[in-house]
Amino acid sequence: MSHTHEGGCLCGSVRYQVTGAPQVASICHCRYCQLRSGSAFSISVYFAQDQVQLGVGAVKTHELTTASGRAFDTRFCTECGTTVWWTIGTRPDSIGISGGTFDPPSFWYAIDREVFTRSSAAFISIKSPEQCVTHPAFDPVHHDPARLVGESKTKDSP
Numbered sequence: 001m002s003h004t005h006e007g008g009c010l011c012g013s014v015r016y017q018v019t020g021a022p023q024v025a026s027i028c029h030c031r032y033c034q035l036r037s038g039s040a041f042s043i044s045v046y047f048a049q050d051q052v053q054l055g056v057g058a059v060k061t062h063e064l065t066t067a068s069g070r071a072f073d074t075r076f077c078t079e080c081g082t083t084v085w086w087t088i089g090t091r092p093d094s095i096g097i098s099g100g101t102f103d104p105p106s107f108w109y110a111i112d113r114e115v116f117t118r119s120s121a122a123f124i125s126i127k128s129p130e131q132c133v134t135h136p137a138f139d140p141v142h143h144d145p146a147r148l149v150g151e152s153k154t155k156d157s158p
Ligand SMILES: [Zn+2]
Pocket: 009, 010, 011, 012, 013, 014, 077, 078, 079, 080, 081, 082
């Protein structure tokens, strides 16, 4: 399990290396991830902090408090804007890596689950072992504006 994988941002100035297998890899359909990525979902690949070596490129931190009252601090390249990694209160000892930023073969890990399917795009169909309408640790302490919540879906059929 001492395999290493490298990755980084679009312009190449921010780089990282991870060792071993992720703790968990999720597809996240939440509005925070849709907005920070500008896309329909993000891929969240979590590692213990000592599995990750961060390079020297300049990053900026965007600090967000989630509806559950937890810190979600995303790090993005100051040159090209790619969100490369983040820390989040649900996994205080982990680093989340943006799953699309690994060097090829980029998608070397397996997806364990999908979270926040309540705001997933209708055109997405992903085969994952587990789906959560929100997240197992979701416990709102404040209400986000509608643009950060997304549609409430009641469909149960595929
Ligand atoms: Zn960059």
